[in-house]
Amino acid sequence: MSTPRTRVAVIGAGAVGTVVAAAAHDAGHDVVLCARRRPPRLVVERADGIRELGVPVLVDPGEATEADWVLLATKAQDVPGAAAWFDGLIGPDTTVVVLQNGVDHADRVRPLLPAGTALLPALVYVAAEMLEPGHVLHRQGARLTVPGHPDTAPAEHRSGFTAPPQAEVPxxxxxxxxxxxxxxxxxxxxxxxxxxxxxxxxxxxxxxxxKLLTNVAANPITSLTLQRMSVIQHDPSVRALTRALLQEAVGVGARDGARLTAEDVDRTLEIYDGFAPGDGTSMLYDRLAGRATEHELITGAVVRLGDARDVPVPLNRAVLALMRGVNHK
Structure with a gap:
């Protein structure tokens, strides 16, 4: 008798959602992508070529059926809208994986789930850009980080943004x-x-x-300047601001219970320098496309937790005000 195939639903047809859907499909599972609009086709482009992804796309939550896994890959600010999919997709044995930025995955998603639903926060080290609807350029990165048992690996500070595999995995x-x-x-x-x-x-x-450190300076700076990573790598004044934003965030994180030190600032700058000068960030791509950005879950998290922990964050507060300004409608 054949083994039932695992049913995986990915909510969010953006860059990360499309890359994750492709990975689940390659792992041999039945995958469906849940989106607001159906793209003409799904394409993942890497250094080794362009691949079309044969995964069905649903746009009506009423068509959803129970899945074994629900991978939530929307931007954090879009979670309330994504919740329309939960009733159809989530059953008593479903596990929900939150693939988003921020440090409070469970707190913002759990209230929207049925009681008792298994929830797993995940950090996404995938640098990908949506070139046009359904067409994703996977630049680099191939790691998802999740909580493990006490005897699993410590939280090392490594970028995770290495080049994706150059050959399709069977x-x-x-x-x-x-x-x-x-x-x-x-x-x-x-x-x-x-x-x-x-x-x-x-x-x-x-x-x-x-992971928040990898976003908290590069994302708003590239978004506000409409420049790519070269502006952080080569402009001395921007470099100084980048370091100062990271220093504030490290102070908040340490007070929040994370094992952060001044070395984390230097390590994060090394990660930034490891990007190609023409690489961008998700908040830059969102602003270029006219979409809302995740500033409230990145810079906003530093400001809110800084206030709660009595840690001054004047530079992050100023950047948050500017990001709110460029997102004002």
Whole structure:
């Protein structure tokens, strides 16, 4: 008798959602992409070529059926709208993975889920750009970080933004669905054999803050200047502002319980320098496309938690005001 295939629903047909849907498909699962609008086709472009993705796209939440896994890949500010999909997709055995920026994944999503739903926060180290509807350029990065047991890896400060695999990974055999266990190991098993690595860390709070550092300066600076990473790498005045924004965020994160030190500032700047000068950020891409940006979940998180922990953050507060200004309608 054949083993039932695992049903995976990805909510959000943006750059990250499309890359993750491709990975789940390559891992041998039945994948459906849930979106506001149906693109003409789904294409993932990498250095080795362009690949069309044969995954069905739903645009009506009424068409959704229960999935084993729901991978929430919308921008954080779009979660309330994405919740329309939850009733149809989530059953008693569904696990929801929140693939978003920020340090409060569970707090903002759990109130919208049915009671008792298994929820797994995930940090996304995937640099991808939506070139046009349905056409994603996967520039680099192939790692998702999730909470693990105390004996799993510590939260190392590494970028995760290495080049994606240059060859398509053949579908892996789908294992028998395991009994209800910790979601981190099950999620790693779900994507085994795909182009994405699932890393489990014991200190997820520190990992989440280190991921926030990779966003908190580069994202708003590129968005406000409408420049790519070269502006941070080569303009001395912008470089100084970048360092100062990171220093404020490290102070807040350390007070919030993350194991951050001054070395995290230098390590984050090294990550920024590892990008190609022409690389951008998700907030830059959103602004260029006329979409709302995630400033409230990135810079806003630093400001709110700084206020709550009595840590002064004047520069991040100023940047937040500017980001609110450019998003004002």
């Amino acid at each position: 579908p892996a055999a789908v294992p028998v669905r395991p009994a209800r266990a910790e979601p981190g190991p099950r999620f790693a098993a779900l994507l085994a054999g795909s182009s994405l690595e699932v890393e489990q860390v014991a200190d997820f709070r520190t990992a989440a803050w280190r």
